[in-house]
Amino acid sequence: MNQLAGKVNEELLDYQALRLQELIGEMLQCCEDRKFYETEKFGLPYAELKCLLLFGGERYLTVKGIARKLDVVKSRVTKIVNGLIKKGLVKQIDDPGDARIKLISLTPAGQGKSREIAAFQRELHRQILLRLDADERKGILSYLELLRSAMEAVKEQLV
Structure with missing residues (x-):
């Protein structure tokens, strides 16, 4: 009986793992579509928008700080910042404490x-939440936090 129950559980777990993969893939695609829409709407490459x-x-950020937050190399940040400077959206000044730092x-x-x-x-996220009733919103947010924690735990095992 335990072997059969184990087999059924394994089959169920395999199905659930596949469904989780599909759902996450669909949500990621939805996010990618939103990113594309935002780049068009705001006239900025997504990296500049995120920056x-x-x-x-x-009030101020450094190239090093931006690189850490975006998880990219400093040379990539320099390119992003230069694009934003050309568009008049950011400016650079010397750090009064260390002229080597901008x-x-x-x-x-x-x-x-x-x-x-x-x-x-x-507003976009608000509109998503408005498609759910109050109890569903509470549940979704709670389960998303639980899912994020589980994903972080598995990620830690990979490193």
């Missing part, structure tokens, strides 16, 4: 664009 959003409550800050235009992007994303 603008990093400033949030920060501080990057949003221009007024960059602050406006950043607020516009953040508001768009917030």
Whole structure:
């Protein structure tokens, strides 16, 4: 009996693993579609868009700090920042404490664009939540946190 139950559980687990993979793939594709839409809507490559959003409550960021937050190399950040400078969305100044370090800050235009992007994303997520009733929202958010924790735990095993 235990062997049969184990087999049924393995079959169920295999099905669930495949379904999880499919659902995550579909959600990732939906996110990719949204990213493409955002790049078109805001007229920015997605890397530049993400960089603008990093400033949030920060007055200044460094290339090193941006690289760490975006998980890219510093040379990639330099290219992103240069693109934003050309568009008038960020500016660079020397760090008063160390002239070798450049501080990057949003221009007024960059602050406006950043607020516009953040508001768009917030409204998008709000619209998703409005398609669910209050109990479903609570459950979904709770289960997403649980899923994220499980994914992080498995990721740690890979490293």
